[in-house]
Amino acid sequence: MTSTLARPDAKTPRRAWAGLAVLLLPVLLVSMDMSVLYLAMPILTQSLDPSATQQLWILDIYGFMIAGLLITMGNLGDRIGRRTILLAGATVFGAASVLAAVAPSAGVLIAARALMGIGGATLLPSSLALISTLFPDDRARATAIGVWTAFFAGGSAVGPIIGGVLLHHFWWGSVFLINTPVLLVLLVFGPLLLPEHRAAGRGPLDWVSVLLSIGGILPIVYAIKHCAAEGFELPAIGIGIIGVLLLTAFIRRQRTLSEPLLDLSLFRRGLFSVAIGSSTVGMLALAGMSYLTSMYLQSVTERDALQSALLGIPGAVVVFVFSMSGARIGRRLGTKSTFVLALSMASLGNLMLLGVGVDGGIGWYIAGSVVAGAGFGIAFTLVSEVAVSSVPTERAGSAVGISETSFELGNGLGLALLGSLAALVFRSGGDFGPTLGETIARTGDNTALAESARESFVTGMHVATTTGAVLLAGMAVIAFFAKSEATAKSAAVAAGSVH
Incomplete structure (x- = not known):
């Protein structure tokens, strides 16, 4: 499979490109919902009054449910039909989004987010696997995968921006309710434009x-x-x-x-193992960085949701652009070398956040998010290509399930580990409440305590994002020393040509 981004092939029917446009809808929503709550949490906290533990569960139960079910749903889609499971998952995702939007308590919101995770677990592997059915031509399929990955990576980056705009005009539930009209478009046009595909001769799922x-x-x-x-x-x-x-x-x-259910032989291929490790560590660092900087912009610098969202635009644009061009870079440098470069850039971007302080450093935030965004965009494109090219078409769903599980697991671990690490450092800095927002709310006229809390939060953010940078650098070293042996198709990704 070629790793260059080709122009749409004239031999590929327009129906296939229209089908791709429909497939991008659930990809954008699922990835966006990983991060759309980052800016909404301060407002949501005021409305539902969740505990600190409930706040983390609201954020990460979605990713954990997806991580636990992606491999299963990828295999199930291969057997019962990828279009069938895509549309079923969209229905569940839409209904759960409505429930989340009107949730009267933190417990109901956590349950709704869990249901959204179940629906989302069907959408990602089936949408990417259907690309191999829509685009049998290698060059056209490479283009389609690049676009799919750009929307996946870009969706996570643009989530806080969309959330900020919605929160500026509407109540916090709007960040969930926006999903429903988009999913209705998928449910209407999906049966018309997407082919059904199920693998012949596959045995029953091993429950x-x-x-x-x-x-x-x-x-x-x-x-x-x-x-x-x-x-x-x-x-x-x-x-x-x-x-x-x-x-x-x-x-x-x-x-x-x-x-x-999980083809362990894939992990004997050097590039596949590097790809899975890169996606896990990359999403861990990206989720931690995005969540903590969103809280920083609102609670420390006291910007509103819209102002915070606008500052995230440069990073989001860079993620999208480099997701589109990542395969071209992989063709020129080789897949392994490109992973090393991308992970190193992401690590550097996280380290640049050390320039961010209580009273300044927004320029460092923008620069760091841009540099890190370029690295994440390149790496995530290569992960998708390696996953799709590693197996025959009939097993694409199960292979994609593995790669997407690593993304979602990384996202959940980023919030759990880096978010908790930042909270631990914050609480050790003084007699503060469980969160910065609660601490500032109860300080009243005690400006010294509020300032001390802000400084402690920034210290915690620095520790967490530096930890993310160290993990990314470690993964870059692993990628550098990884064996280059791969299957013919994986080698084609590295070389940019079909052997």
Whole structure:
């Protein structure tokens, strides 16, 4: 498969490009909903009064549910039909969005976000896998994947911007309600423009593997999240051990099945392993950076949601542009070298946030988000290409499920680990409330305490984003020393030509 971004092939029917336009709708929404709440959290907190723990669950239950179900939904789509599961997931996602918009309490909102995660888990793998059906030509498919990735990566970056604009004019529930008209377009035009595709000769889904994968991922993520926020407690450690045991049983089972839920042989291919590691670490760092800087712009610099959103435009534009051109860079430099470059740029961008302070440094924020955005955009494009090119068309859904799981798992871990790390540093800085917003609200005329709280938050943000930078740099080193051996198709991604 070529990794260059070609112009739309005249031999490819217009119907295929129209189908791609429809597929971009759920991609934009699912990725946007990873980050759209970053700017909404201060306003939402005032309305629903969630605890600090509930705030984190509101943010990350969505990503955790998607991470736990993506591999299953990718395999299910291969068997029952990718268009069928796409439209079913859109229906669930839309209904859950309405519930989230009118949620009367934090508990209801968490439940609605969990339902959105279930729906979202069907949308990502089926939409990317359908591209291999719509575009049998290698060059046209490379173009389509580049566009898909640009919308996926760009959606996460543009989420806070759209959220800021909506919050400036409407109530916090509007960030969810905006999903419904877009999904209605998908439900109307999807059956007309998207072909149905199901793999012939595939056996039934192994539901034992499904239960083991979900039962392994979610307890581990919960344990990490709880220990990062509250410290090492015996119940949380016990839950984490149960998750490890279930995940171990899942991996062992995959080695014995003729049609495993997770094809472990893919990880023996150097480029695929590098891609999965890059997407996990990349989304972890991006989620942590986006969430903390959004809180910083509103709670520390006291900008409103719209002003904060406007400052995020340069970074969002860069993510989108470099997602479109990332494959071209991969063709010129080679996939492995491009991963090293992209991860290094993302690491540098995170480090540049050290220039941000309580009383200044907005220029450093913009510059850092631009440099990091370029790195994230390039890396995420290559992840999608490597995933699609690693397997035959009939197994595209399951392979994409693996790559998208790494994205969502990284997003959830970024909020849980980096968000909790920043909160831990913040609370250790003085006699503060659970969050900066609550602390400032109760300080009254005590400006010294409010200023101290802001300084402590910035310190926590610096520690968390620097940790993200270190993880990105470590992944760049791993990519540099990774073996280059790959299958013919993966090698084509690196070389930019079909062998």
